[in-house]
Amino acid sequence: MAMDIRFEKVDFTYQPNTPFEHRALFDIDLQIQSGSYTAIIGHTGSGKSTLLQHLNALLKPTAGTVTIGERKITPESDNKNLKPVRKKVGIVFQFPESQLFEETVEKDIAFGPQNFGVSQADAYALAKETLQLVGLDESYLQRSPFDLSGGQMRRVAIAGVLAMQPEILVLDEPTAGLDPQGRKEMMDMFWRLHKEQGLTLVLVTHLMDDVADYADYVYALEKGRVVKEGTPELVFQDFQWLQEKQLGLPTATQFALKLQEKGMHFKQLPLTAKALADEIMQQGGLIHE
Amino acid sequence: MNKLIFGRYIPGNSLIHQMDPRAKLLASFYFIGIIFLANNWQSYALLAIFTFVAVGLSKINLLFFIRGLRALIGLILFTVFLQVFFTNGGTIYWQWGIFRLTEYGVTNGIFIFCRFVLIIFMSTLLTLTTLPLELSDAIESLLRPLKAFKLPVHEFSLMLSIALRYVPTLMDETEKIMNAQRARGVDFSEGNLIQKMRAIIPLLIPLFVSSFTRAIDLAYAMEARGYQGGNGRTKYRLLEWKLLDTITILTFVLLTALLVLVRN
Numbered sequence: 422m423a424m425d426i427r428f429e430k431v432d433f434t435y436q437p438n439t440p441f442e443h444r445a446l447f448d449i450d451l452q453i454q455s456g457s458y459t460a461i462i463g464h465t466g467s468g469k470s471t472l473l474q475h476l477n478a479l480l481k482p483t484a485g486t487v488t489i490g491e492r493k494i495t496p497e498s499d500n501k502n503l504k505p506v507r508k509k510v511g512i513v514f515q516f517p518e519s520q521l522f523e524e525t526v527e528k529d530i531a532f533g534p535q536n537f538g539v540s541q542a543d544a545y546a547l548a549k550e551t552l553q554l555v556g557l558d559e560s561y562l563q564r565s566p567f568d569l570s571g572g573q574m575r576r577v578a579i580a581g582v583l584a585m586q587p588e589i590l591v592l593d594e595p596t597a598g599l600d601p602q603g604r605k606e607m608m609d610m611f612w613r614l615h616k617e618q619g620l621t622l623v624l625v626t627h628l629m630d631d632v633a634d635y636a637d638y639v640y641a642l643e644k645g646r647v648v649k650e651g652t653p654e655l656v657f658q659d660f661q662w663l664q665e666k667q668l669g670l671p672t673a674t675q676f677a678l679k680l681q682e683k684g685m686h687f688k689q690l691p692l693t694a695k696a697l698a699d700e701i702m703q704q705g706g707l708i709h710e
Numbered sequence: 711m712n713k714l715i716f717g718r719y720i721p722g723n724s725l726i727h728q729m730d731p732r733a734k735l736l737a738s739f740y741f742i743g744i745i746f747l748a749n750n751w752q753s754y755a756l757l758a759i760f761t762f763v764a765v766g767l768s769k770i771n772l773l774f775f776i777r778g779l780r781a782l783i784g785l786i787l788f789t790v791f792l793q794v795f796f797t798n799g800g801t802i803y804w805q806w807g808i809f810r811l812t813e814y815g816v817t818n819g820i821f822i823f824c825r826f827v828l829i830i831f832m833s834t835l836l837t838l839t840t841l842p843l844e845l846s847d848a849i850e851s852l853l854r855p856l857k858a859f860k861l862p863v864h865e866f867s868l869m870l871s872i873a874l875r876y877v878p879t880l881m882d883e884t885e886k887i888m889n890a891q892r893a894r895g896v897d898f899s900e901g902n903l904i905q906k907m908r909a910i911i912p913l914l915i916p917l918f919v920s921s922f923t924r925a926i927d928l929a930y931a932m933e934a935r936g937y938q939g940g941n942g943r944t945k946y947r948l949l950e951w952k953l954l955d956t957i958t959i960l961t962f963v964l965l966t967a968l969l970v971l972v973r974n
Contacts, residue, residue: 440720440771479889504895512893519883520890522915532912536895567919581894 423455424490424509424588424621426476431485433471433645445471447645449485453589458615458622460632460653462668463642469593469625470515472642476591476623477510478503508537511587515594517578521566526552526577529566533585544584551580554614556606572603579607583614589621590614596628608635633657633671633692641668657692673697719841725954726768726839731848733955737962738836742829744966752972754824760965761828768839778834779827786826794819842874847947864940872928880921887916 433446445468453459453476463469474480475487478494487494489506514520523529530551531544539547552561555576561569566577579595592611596604612635614620624636632639632653639656641649643666649656657663660670660678670678673694677687685704691697721727726734748754765775779786796808797815804811837845850867857863888898891912898909 474889477893479892501900504897507893507895510893512890514886514890514893517890519916519920520887520894520912522912522919533894585894 425455426453427488429486431482434483445645451640455621456619458636459638460636461625461640467642468645477507510589511582511585512591513579513582513595518574525563526566527562530581530584533581547584551584555580591623593625629669629671720838724769730951730955731840731844733958734836735848738832740962741832747969749973753969761831775831775834790819790823793822846870
């Protein structure tokens with residue numbers, strides 16, 4: 422069954438009808454197709470995190486409709502029985518290591534599946550499996566999550582979400598505060614899950630390199646509105662606009678722009694180091710001939 | 711969490727906002743003291759008028775104060791109930807077993823109700839118009855004489871300011887962890903009492919862990935910046951007692967005098 426998420430004219434206001442009222446989302450229309458890798462970019466405070474909490478009905482829109490699979494969430498809809506939705510849409514929040522609480526890594530990873538009715542034995546089997554997926558071996562199963570390093574805790578927390586076997590995985594800056602090696606391993610792991618198991622991914626990030634490397638569709642948010650959407654190629658072509666909004670460009674694109682100033686010409690600005698290298702090879706080759 | 715009105719601050723620039731926090735704190739406690747002087751209709755009316763004038767001066771919507779009552783309505787109704795049905799004296803209107811509705815009971819019930827409402831309004835006024843940090847400064851300043859009795863006033867006030875500073879942070883953290891666990895299938899609102907209590911564990915343990923980590927980090931950061939305790943430290947935020955504050959205190963003295971005149 423296809424699990425699409427669709428937003429139609431979604432508004433969200435925090436604490437409506439009080440002096441603390443704060444409107445976070447305005448008239449959001451977006452679509453996350455089953456099997457896609459969608460990136461959501463924008464400054465801090467642009468409403469990314471608020472939007473993300475709508476993806477599995479942690480927040481209800483104050484106006485408009487969010488459709489998650491077959492479930493419609495409207496301002497009037499009942500909060501009962503959202504578990505099936507939450508099982509299908511796993512969210513890895515920013516700094517997910519703060520959600521660990523069990524005595525052992527095994528129990529903590531098994532916690533999610535058990536909440537959704539998986540038997541203890543099966544949940545432990547899942548825990549073992551997903552722990553390997555995130556790059557930790559079995560010896561960690563019986564350790565306390567609080568004895569681990571920050572990076573390892575992050576992996577265990579992510580394993581806890583993956584163990585729920587969601588169809589859509591939402592990642593809120595999953596690599597914030599990790600070292601470059603850990604970052605790369607983590608992003609590659611998500612990429613493998615996306616490619617091999619067809620997991621739908623939603624990535625919220627500040628890192629344009631990740632967007633260029635992985636995503637196939639981008640939504641740019643500003644002050645609670647979608648201000649730009651399209652494939653990364655399309656969004657990053659408008660580099661002047663991006664620089665104005667201080668959203669930044671992928672490193673390869675920045676470098677290509679510098680080369681362009683020096684007289685090199687690109688039909689389309691490359692987004693990744695590989696695309697840039699290919700282009701340089703091609704053009705450099707031509708000059709030497 | 712968003713429903714909690716008591717203890718929140720609403721920014722503003724009214725007369726009440728501008729007052730010295732010490733004056734406000736003293737006045738609030740003083741008010742709670744003198745409310746027990748009131749013992750008849752006239753004195754309660756006097757106090758009510760005084761309270762509503764103060765609320766009006768703060769330029770904050772009255773609705774907030776009424777919402778502030780909501781958290782304590784159970785306690786208020788329980789006390790009023792006890793007063794109404796278990797007070798003897800005066801004409802007996804109605805009797806059933808141990809319950810007895812009497813003239814004194816009814817008046818006492820109404821008085822108790824007024825007393826609660828006025829005290830809550832006054833204390834809500836204090837917190838709605840005073841920044842938590844100002845409050846802790848005020849407490850430190852008012853407690854200073856207790857140094858003579860070897861009370862660690864500086865440590866106490868530092869504790870208080872750190873605690874107040876971290877209330878919003880902890881609230882945010884609580885919400886974050888709650889969301890993360892809800893996303894993992896925890897239901898905080900469903901099930902019977904025992905199930906609900908069990909659902910709290912995945913919230914409380916991470917909160918404890920993060921509070922301790924935060925405390926250690928903060929302590930190191932404070933030491934790294936040269937903190938060695940209260941001796942020899944200067945104060946950056948100074949409190950300033952103005953004419954307005956003196957007038958307020960005088961108003962309260964006047965109110966006391968009026969109350970003594972009016973009560974029987």
